[in-house]
Amino acid sequence: MKLRFAPSPTGYLHVGNARIALANFLFARGHGGSLTLRIDDTDTERSRPEYDAAIRQDLAWLGISWDDSFRQSERLARYAALAEKLKAAGRLYPCFESPEELRAKREARLKRGRAPVYDRAMLAMTAEQRASAEAGGKRPYWRFKLSDGAREWRDLVLGPRAVKLNAVSDPVLIRADGTPLYTLTSVIDDLDTGITHVVRGEDHVTNTGVQIDILEALGGKPGRLAFAHLPLLADTEGGKLSKRLDGLSLRSLRADGMEAGAIAAYLASLGTAEDAVPLAMEQLAARFDFSRISHAPARFDAAQLLALNRRTLHGLDFAAVAARLPDGASEAFWQAVRGNLDLLGEARHWWDVVAGEIAVPAIEGEGDFLRAALTTLPDEPWDGETWKRFTTALREATGRKGRELFHPLRLALTGEEQGPELAALLPLMGRTRAMRRLGVAAGGG
Numbered sequence: 540m541k542l543r544f545a546p547s548p549t550g551y552l553h554v555g556n557a558r559i560a561l562a563n564f565l566f567a568r569g570h571g572g573s574l575t576l577r578i579d580d581t582d583t584e585r586s587r588p589e590y591d592a593a594i595r596q597d598l599a600w601l602g603i604s605w606d607d608s609f610r611q612s613e614r615l616a617r618y619a620a621l622a623e624k625l626k627a628a629g630r631l632y633p634c635f636e637s638p639e640e641l642r643a644k645r646e647a648r649l650k651r652g653r654a655p656v657y658d659r660a661m662l663a664m665t666a667e668q669r670a671s672a673e674a675g676g677k678r679p680y681w682r683f684k685l686s687d688g689a690r691e692w693r694d695l696v697l698g699p700r701a702v703k704l705n706a707v708s709d710p711v712l713i714r715a716d717g718t719p720l721y722t723l724t725s726v727i728d729d730l731d732t733g734i735t736h737v738v739r740g741e742d743h744v745t746n747t748g749v750q751i752d753i754l755e756a757l758g759g760k761p762g763r764l765a766f767a768h769l770p771l772l773a774d775t776e777g778g779k780l781s782k783r784l785d786g787l788s789l790r791s792l793r794a795d796g797m798e799a800g801a802i803a804a805y806l807a808s809l810g811t812a813e814d815a816v817p818l819a820m821e822q823l824a825a826r827f828d829f830s831r832i833s834h835a836p837a838r839f840d841a842a843q844l845l846a847l848n849r850r851t852l853h854g855l856d857f858a859a860v861a862a863r864l865p866d867g868a869s870e871a872f873w874q875a876v877r878g879n880l881d882l883l884g885e886a887r888h889w890w891d892v893v894a895g896e897i898a899v900p901a902i903e904g905e906g907d908f909l910r911a912a913l914t915t916l917p918d919e920p921w922d923g924e925t926w927k928r929f930t931t932a933l934r935e936a937t938g939r940k941g942r943e944l945f946h947p948l949r950l951a952l953t954g955e956e957q958g959p960e961l962a963a964l965l966p967l968m969g970r971t972r973a974m975r976r977l978g979v980a981a982g983g984g
Contacts, residue, residue, distance in 0.1 A: 540572030542736050544598075544605070545725065547579045548590035551788040552597045554839060555740070555772050555780065558806040562769060563738045564603045565807060565827035568820070575732060576605040579725070580612045581718055597789040601799050602820045611724050618719040621727055621757060622712065625683065630756050631712060633679030634661040635672045657682070657708035681713035683723070683753060690748040695767035695829040697741070702748020710749055722746065726753045729764065738767045767829050770810060773836040780839050787839075796882030798855075801848040810837035817851040845881055852880050865890040875963035889959065893967040897954045901982040905947045909981035911936050912948060916977070919970045926962035951980030 544560040546552065552560070567574045576598070580586040591610070598605075611618075625631040636644070645655040661682070664672075669679070685704040694700045712723040729737065737747070747768070751761045772780040780787075792802060800817055807823045808815035811831045818826075852860075855877065857870040863883060864873065868890055876889040891897055902909065915932040917925055930948070934940055949961060952973055958964075965973065 540567065540570050540735050541575065541733050542567045542572060542738060543575040543577050543729070543732070543734050544603075545577040545579050545728075546594050547582060547585075547721075548587055548594060549582065549585040550590060551790045552594055553789070554787045554792070554802075554806065557597070557601060557789050557802070558772070558809060559739055559769065560598060560603055561601070561803060561806050562767070562827070564605075565820075565824045566736065566738060566767075566829070569824040569827050572735075573606040574604075575734070576608040577728060577732075578608070578610040578612075579721055580610050581615075581721070581724055583612075583718065586612075593790065597793075600793060601789060602803055611728065614724070614728070615719070617731070618724050618727055619717075622681070622719065622723065625712075625756060626681070628756065630684050631681045632662055632684060633664070633669060634682050634711075635664075635669075635677050635679055636661070654706060655708075656706065659684075659709060678715040680711050680715040682709040683712050683749075683756075685709055685749065686752050686755075690751040690761070692747070692751070692761075692766055694744075695736075695738075695765060696770070696832050697744075697768055697834055700744060700747075700766075700768075702745055704748065704752060707745060707749060712753075722749060723753065726750045726757065726759075730754065730757060730759050734764065736765045736767065738769070741768045741770050744768050769832065770834060770836045772809070772839045775838055775840050775842075777836070777838065796884040797844070797848050798851045798883070801844065801851040804851070805844045805847050809839065810835075815843070815847050817847065817854055849881050852883060853878050860886075865894075867894065869967075871963070872967055875967065876959045879959045889964075892953050892955075892958075893964055893972075897976075899951060899954050899976045899979045902947055902950060902980045905951075906981045908937055908939065908947060909951055909977050912951075913974060913977050913981070916970065916974060921966040921970065923962060923966065926965045929965070947980070951977050 542563045544563045546556055546560070564574055566572070576595070578591055578594070580591065622631060641657075644658060648655050648658075662684070673679070685707060687705060689701045689703045691699070691701040710720075710722050712720055714720065728734075747766055751764075754764070755761050774780050789802070793799075800819075803820065803823060804817055805815045807827060810833050812833075813826075813831065857873045860873060860883060861868075861870075865887055868886070872890065872893060873886075875893075876886055879889075880886060912929075912933055915929060915936055917928055917932075930944060933948075934944055937944075945961075946956075949958070950956065952961065952968065953964065
């Protein structure tokens with residue numbers, strides 16, 4: 540079993556193509572197969588080396604590895620050779636219509652109530668007409684003559700599928716400048732590298748019918764490839780997510796503080812009836828199954844991802860996050876705050892609470908109570924029982940209990956209405972810092 544993930548280096552990876560990469564990776568690893576990273580960079584105007592590098596970095600950050608990799612720009616001679624084979628067989632034919640002429644043809648067919656399928660007018664062109672066009676400075680682009688009938692396959696996700704080729708325009712495979720397009724290069728690469736399973740988005744279903752036809756024209760056996768088309772992602776209202784994908788790149792999610800493990804677990808569960816739970820990659824691979832994916836669009840919910848990120852953080856031990864915590868942060872600090880974090884970056888604030896400076900409000904009307912707190916604050920050393928001793932003594936001295944007792948103390952000591960347990964924070968904070976804050980807060984009278 541051999542799979543491939545084939546991004547174009549024309550931008551950063553977003554959650555949509557990260558989901559496709561993950562599906563390929565999990566299916567390959569779960570079945571003892573291999574994964575090829577193929578960089579589809581034949582679009583020389585839009586492809587950028589920095590995006591190639593970013594794609595590799597983002598995949599590695601997500602936890603996806605590959606067994607081999609190549610760029611399509613390294614194989615141009617191979618594509619040209621097989622294009623010549625298709626020309627010789629009469630399956631690639633030259634075309635000279637301009638974009639304006641094609642647009643006019645399309646509009647005319649639509650006005651007549653006909654499907655806007657290319658009319659194959661260039662097949663009737665004589666050698667003399669072609670020579671005249673080229674003499675006039677025109678350079679042909681090349682279309683593939685599709686077979687009659689339909690191409691059928693049993694999709695691993697969608698079930699039986701068929702594409703009627705007479706309802707599809709003959710695809711352009713070679714641009715006028717001689718560069719090949721994805722529809723051709725992908726088929727050649729899949730043949731040459733021994734790909735057995737093609738996993739991609741549902742928007743490629745028509746492409747698959749066309750590419751099966753091209754594969755057979757190149758001498759391949761259509762049955763040698765299995766296909767799995769994942770329904771596209773929708774937003775929480777069921778609308779297309781594509782308009783928002785630029786803001787949902789792996790790079791931006793990482794910058795926002797999302798954990799790679801949370802993103803992987805969430806994307807692996809999308810479209811299934813399974814709850815997303817934080818799992819290691821090998822566990823995700825073991826339970827990944829195309830038969831569990833719904834035919835309906837999968838709804839991407841940022842709130843669900845954030846909730847899973849929270850669960851992921853809560854389960855991480857200190858060693859997994861130590862390098863990303865503020866300098867000096869200890870395991871005791873991590874144990875104290877991790878249960879209150881949505882994003883790891885929020886730990887910075889709680890480190891300031893226990894080890895730095897924060898803005899403490901002067902709490903109006905609580906001066907007497909907070910001054911009583913200052914007098915009952917235990918001497919150091921402090922430990923996990925200090926908070927209990929302190930609040931017990933303060934309750935006895937003031938008669939307060941419940942929220943009336945605890946809320947002013949939390950606000951004075953942390954500047955926040957809620958947060959981690961003060962029993963864990965107080966020993967990290969230390970007596971000097973606690974006294975200073977209680978004094979400032981008592982200034983409210």
